[in-house]
Amino acid sequence: MTLIDLANPTKFLALTARVLPWLAALTAVLLLVGLYQSAMAPDDYQQGSTVKIMFVHVPNAWLSMFVWGVMSLAALGTLVWRHPLADVAAKAAAPIGAAFTFLALVTGSLWGRPMWGTYWEWDARLTSVLILFLMYLGLIALWRAVEDPSRAARAAAILTLVGALNLPIIKFSVDWWNTLHQPASVMRMGGPALDRAFLVPLLVMAVAFSLLFVTLHLAAMRNEILRRRVRSLQMMQASQRSA
Amino acid sequence: MTVLAALIRRDIRIALRVGGGALIGVLFFLTVVVLMPFAVGPDLALLTRLGPAILWLGALLASLLTLDRLFMADHDDGSLDLIVMSRTPLELTCAAKALAHWLAAGLPLIVATPVLGLLLNLDATATSAVALTLLAGTPALTFTGMIGAALAVTLHRGGLLLAVLVLPLSIPVLIFGVSASQAAITGPLSFGTPFSILCALSLVSLVIGPFAAAASLRHGLD
Numbered sequence: 001m002t003l004i005d006l007a008n009p010t011k012f013l014a015l016t017a018r019v020l021p022w023l024a025a026l027t028a029v030l031l032l033v034g035l036y037q038s039a040m041a042p043d044d045y046q047q048g049s050t051v052k053i054m055f056v057h058v059p060n061a062w063l064s065m066f067v068w069g070v071m072s073l074a075a076l077g078t079l080v081w082r083h084p085l086a087d088v089a090a091k092a093a094a095p096i097g098a099a100f101t102f103l104a105l106v107t108g109s110l111w112g113r114p115m116w117g118t119y120w121e122w123d124a125r126l127t128s129v130l131i132l133f134l135m136y137l138g139l140i141a142l143w144r145a146v147e148d149p150s151r152a153a154r155a156a157a158i159l160t161l162v163g164a165l166n167l168p169i170i171k172f173s174v175d176w177w178n179t180l181h182q183p184a185s186v187m188r189m190g191g192p193a194l195d196r197a198f199l200v201p202l203l204v205m206a207v208a209f210s211l212l213f214v215t216l217h218l219a220a221m222r223n224e225i226l227r228r229r230v231r232s233l234q235m236m237q238a239s240q241r242s243a
Numbered sequence: 244m245t246v247l248a249a250l251i252r253r254d255i256r257i258a259l260r261v262g263g264g265a266l267i268g269v270l271f272f273l274t275v276v277v278l279m280p281f282a283v284g285p286d287l288a289l290l291t292r293l294g295p296a297i298l299w300l301g302a303l304l305a306s307l308l309t310l311d312r313l314f315m316a317d318h319d320d321g322s323l324d325l326i327v328m329s330r331t332p333l334e335l336t337c338a339a340k341a342l343a344h345w346l347a348a349g350l351p352l353i354v355a356t357p358v359l360g361l362l363l364n365l366d367a368t369a370t371s372a373v374a375l376t377l378l379a380g381t382p383a384l385t386f387t388g389m390i391g392a393a394l395a396v397t398l399h400r401g402g403l404l405l406a407v408l409v410l411p412l413s414i415p416v417l418i419f420g421v422s423a424s425q426a427a428i429t430g431p432l433s434f435g436t437p438f439s440i441l442c443a444l445s446l447v448s449l450v451i452g453p454f455a456a457a458a459s460l461r462h463g464l465d
Contacts, residue, residue: 138407138410142398155394155397158394162390
């Protein structure tokens with residue numbers, strides 16, 4: 001089995017059918033471990049127990065950007081190689097990414113209320129993530145506006161690549177503008193600024209959420225492929241009837 | 244070159260004729276500015292403070308309103324297919340069409356700004372600051388909006404979608420346009436920093452817009 005074989009939708013379906021249960025089980029185990037560790041993590045000397053929102057908030061925020069990155073790669077696959085599986089990957093990822101972004105916004109605002117005294121603040125990071133959420137919604141709307149899937153894929157791919165310009169703005173917004181949101185403390189030059197007691201559960205949760213994304217994404221891709229098969233069968237049937 | 248010049252002349256002439264819709268944008272701009280005092284109250288001091296933001300918001304909405312004209316009319320009468328099939332590179336054609344659209348629909352907004360500034364009780368410095376930032380920023384609105392217009396024209400019911408697709412891309416332009424004009428009026432930040440970012444946004448969209456629009460026209464129309 002090589003990478004090329006994976007590009008064949010039938011082989012893809014067969015492989016994911018075998019892999020998915022294991023992946024889902026691994027995700028569940030890791031999520032449980034991560035949640036347990038997060039619950040056991042000590043309170044922060046400044047923030048008290050509210051710091052635990054971080055273990056859900058930060059992975060969601062990372063994933064919200066990561067998913068757009070995955071979609072940008074898929075968009076390249078669509079435009080350069082015109083590969084149908086890339087279309088499927090991009091389409092299946094968009095609602096999942098929107099959900100992660102929404103959760104990042106919600107958990108962030110729940111964390112912001114006790115820490116900053118406000119649910120929402122128009123600072124650079126929050127605003128740029130909100131824009132990312134709007135872009136996800138626009139992209140989903142674009143997918144749904146076109147009936148022919150391969151045409152929709154090409155239009156969406158162009159929009160995805162243009163929207164990818166927003167990713168570095170979000171990533172560096174906390175460094176470029178001096179705002180309420182704290183600057184990067186894990187992925188930064190000179191190593192993480194977080195204590196081990198917080199860093200370990202955070203990384204476990206990050207891996208668990210990434211696996212959750214992979215699981216959901218593969219499952220959604222399977223659904224999408226099957227949906228397209230149903231669609232083409234219906235079209236064949238309709239053309240036979242009319243002939 | 245003559246092909247592009249002819250295209251620009253044609254587009255401007257169509258836009259300025261009856262039903263061309265270029266001056267609708269200015270009318271809409273006026274409406275937004277006139278509605279503001281009814282919404283926030285006729286307090287002149289408050290209007291002065293909000294003035295640059297109101298003018299920028301009005302210009303942005305007006306340019307969004309006219310964007311779907313960029314390709315839609317050509318698509319309806321079939322000339323867009325001829326344009327795509329012609330030997331001139333589609334990226335250049337897109338850039339020329341956007342330039343024509345900016346000259347016909349964007350430039351009148353800037354010309355109207357001093358008059359509308361009077362209504363909002365802005366002084367000469369404030370008005371010229373807003374006009375200058377609009378001059379630097381509206382090309383970015385047109386050239387990023389062109390991507391949305393090209394995507395929308397290849398769909399059948401793209402009109403409403405256009406605003407949803409374009410709005411996120413135009414937010415940075417709005418932020419830096421307003422902050423540059425505020426800096427010129429009240430300080431204490433310097434005018435130069437946000438203004439150069441605004442110019443940079445316009446230049447970036449000048450590079451990206453034509454390519455993305457040409458790609459989506461090519462992919463969408465076949």
